[in-house]
Amino acid sequence: MVTARRGVPEVDAIVVGSGPNGLAAAVTLARAGFSVRVYEKSAGVGGGAATAELTLPGFHHDVCSAVHPLALASEFFQRFGLADRIELAIPEVSYGHPLPGGTAGLAYRSLTRTVAELGRDGAAWQRLFAPLVAHAEQVAQFTGAQLLRLPKHPVTALRFGLRSLEQGSPLWGLRFSGEAAPALLSGVSAHTIRSMPSIVTAGAGLTLATYAHAGGWPIPVGGSGAIVTALVDDLLAHGGEIVTSTEVRRLSELPPARVVMLDLTPRALLRLAEGELPGAYARRLRAFRYGNGVAKVDFALSGPVPWQAAGVRAAGTVHVGGTRAQIRRAENTVARGGHAEEPYVLVSQPSGTDPSRAPAGQHTLWAYTHVPRGSTIDQTEAIVRQIERYAPGFRDTILASAGRTATEMEQLNPNYVGGDISAGEVSLTQLVRRPVLSTDPWRTPLSGVYLCSSSTPPGPGVHGLAGWYAALSALRHDLGVRTAPDLSPTNQK
Incomplete structure (x- = not known):
């Protein structure tokens, strides 16, 4: 069985994917005093919450999200x-x-x-x-x-x-x-x-x-990337590290860690787990619909x-x-x-x-x-x-x-399956079962492995809540911490 605990941990927590939810999970775990490493497939961080020159020099465009209610x-x-x-x-x-x-x-x-x-x-x-x-x-x-x-x-x-x-x-x-x-x-x-x-x-x-x-x-003044910069700065200030241009193809490739947080879709989890997920859970992930x-x-x-x-x-x-x-x-x-x-x-x-x-x-x-x-x-x-x-x-x-x-x-962004920027159809059924019917849907059957993307509650949007909820679950179940860490700007190292 694939788990997040293989050998002596090289790092306490690994986060795969550096979108706002992945970074929210990373910041929360780092603020709780654990060592955190983020892996990102792309050369830059932020997923859809990034800003770049997409047309002409001097014109700064938001890659996906632009306005942030x-x-x-x-x-x-x-x-x-x-x-x-x-x-x-x-x-x-x-x-x-x-x-x-x-x-x-x-x-x-x-x-x-x-x-x-x-x-x-x-x-x-x-x-x-x-x-x-x-x-x-x-x-x-x-x-x-x-x-x-x-x-x-x-x-x-x-x-x-x-x-x-x-x-x-x-x-x-x-x-x-x-x-x-x-x-x-x-x-x-x-x-x-x-x-x-x-x-x-x-x-x-x-x-x-x-x-x-x-x-x-x-x-955000300067673009949506300003949100990501704030998250990254806080993560680095609390000992976290980010590894870009690195694609994780299977969980077994990851170095030993106590918990693994996946800012990925259920489809990606099925691929990374290499058939190690329990049959009933895997079937529910396969049934997850994209919009x-x-x-x-x-x-x-x-x-x-x-x-x-x-x-x-x-x-x-x-x-x-x-x-x-x-x-x-x-x-x-x-x-x-x-x-x-x-x-x-x-x-x-x-x-x-x-x-x-x-x-x-x-x-x-x-x-x-x-x-x-x-x-x-x-x-x-x-x-x-x-x-x-x-x-x-x-x-x-x-x-x-x-x-x-x-x-x-x-x-x-592979999380946008077929162009679905919500990382999963937003239906009444899939708001309750996202991606599975559970009081703790971020936690997977693989020991220490959590989903923290928009495919989990509360769903789409640049809010960081899915990552935060997943990190709180990991703190409670695998890291022995039952109190949410202080995330405020005044609580800096």
């Missing part, structure tokens, strides 16, 4: 003091949603202002979100925890659940009478890459929209995106897709295995709040659309065409672009 809400990042370690720019408009005819819905950090500008649907938006925004920290605790555990705040969980049932069912249109409010909610819900309406898309939308009003959606994917394009622009609706220009994130009905049609086309004619496009122009991303007066633009898993079709033209519908003249601002298909996203 969870940077302030994640309990791990709160304990880590991320906001004290890096500069976070928080746009006044968390997200905007252009509509046909040159109008738009705008979700401000201020719930009051959002309500005021939604007109006849303002009161309905207030009733939907005010109780959640007032208890945003409780919402974060509920949505950031494993669903099998009883919620610490049942009233907030009940409120959240009832709203998710409403907006995730055919009843989703009863609350609103106008066009902007339902489009705003559909645009933020579509982050989950699933058919609509569904309880999962509604829950994701309510969570992200709550954070939008409670604290905003931060954009549809994304095709991404980064643009270098000569100027800002000329959005027809002026208010959208202040938004850190823009959901392009038209009305609720149009977004539903596009997302359901992808769910059926097709490419939408008028796709939903998630857009961010980080240089609007962080001028360091591009040469003076010029801009970077980050955009992706949803496609069937394993798609090999370049979506650059489809994305340009869709943005142009709501920003006439956009095409003329493009200096250069760099696109990746869904299959190329997987080549960039």
